[in-house]
Amino acid sequence: MKVFGIATPNAPAEEIEIETPELTGASVLVRITHSGVCHSDLHARAGFFDLGDAGRHPNT
Secondary structure (H helix, E strand, O other): OOEEOOOOOOOOOEEEOOOOOOOOOOOOOOOOOOOOOOOHHHHHHHHHEEEEHHHHEEOO
């Protein structure tokens, strides 16, 4: 299956081919045809969440 992911902080999103997971129990596989980017995705790409006066929280 094809996914889009960010391998390292500040890298561009890239298309990655991964193995389709085996479904068990009540699991389902959902086909996504459209997606968007929210502000949290930008923090994830940067490698940290900006906590303002409290500093930064790394995404590792």
